Amino acid sequence: SISNTRFDSLVLAGDLKQQLCTDIEKWLGARETYHRYGIPWKRGMIFAGDPGNGKTHAVKAIANQYDLRVLYVRNFTSRSDYDEGNISEVFDKAREMAPCLLVLEDLDTLVTPQNRSYFLNQMDGFASNDGILTIGTANNPEKLDPALSERPSRFDRRYFFERPAASERERYLRLFTSSLEPSLQLGDASSKIAEATDGFSFTYLKELVLSGMMDWISDDVQSAFADSVLRQVPNLAAQMRSEPVEEPSNEDGDELPRRPRRRRNRPHPSV
Secondary structure (H helix, E strand, O other): OHHHOOHHHOOOOOOHHHHHHHHHHHHHOOHHHHHHOOOOOOEEEEEEOOOOOOHHHHHHHHHHHOOOEEEEEOOOOOOOOOHHHHHHHHHHHHHHHOOEEEEEOOHHHHOOOOOHHHHHHHHHOOOOOOOEEEEEEEOOHHHOOHHHHOOOOOOOEEEEOOOOOHHHHHHHHHHHHOOOOHHHOOOOHHHHHHHHOOOOOHHHHHHHHHHHHHHHHHOOOOOOHHHHHHHOHHHHHHHHHHOOOOOOOOOOOOOOOOOOOOOOOOOOOOO
């Protein structure tokens, strides 16, 4: 949920997290300056990149950290039979809620040739869009209409969420398992697992931990949890090769897994 999602639980490449915070904080703090110079106080961002690399988590963290009301849009199908009416309803609601965060999920498929013109008119603000921070996510940014992706004042900045490098994979594995019972915390073993998981998204790393957990629970031989996790790497690597577009459920892995119930006949391994 949004209320439980924070930036300190988010791992992103390089200084991307700091870039996002700086951009938003400057915008939030510049309301009077915008108005003094007659500039609409609005901001637009595109979060682009493959599924599972933190876009949704970042959106939730932004909403939570900056205490913004959120209007989340997955499609333009609502009360009206026509996209135009539903697009108008979305922007009217955002204007009522402002200052607010308007999230347009899968912008690359949300805006179509049929609704493009009306959507652009609403973004440009036939009515005032003052106080609206709009974030559009896109798994396939190359498919975005240039009128969206290359037009500041509609979407001012593009941020790319890349698949994590080894250092980010290690940080994620440490963080993801840190709240679990000691025998499930990967600790220093995170480095070895990170090196073995080149190309894994954050979502696949989460699935790796969960798959390792199931293997570890069912293993009659007392072994380290990290060994169970490593045994799952080839299976998930093969899945990624055969299904390059699809990701496991829960795109950004915001929820930590619950502690599993241990088998009664298995002794608690030493740490």
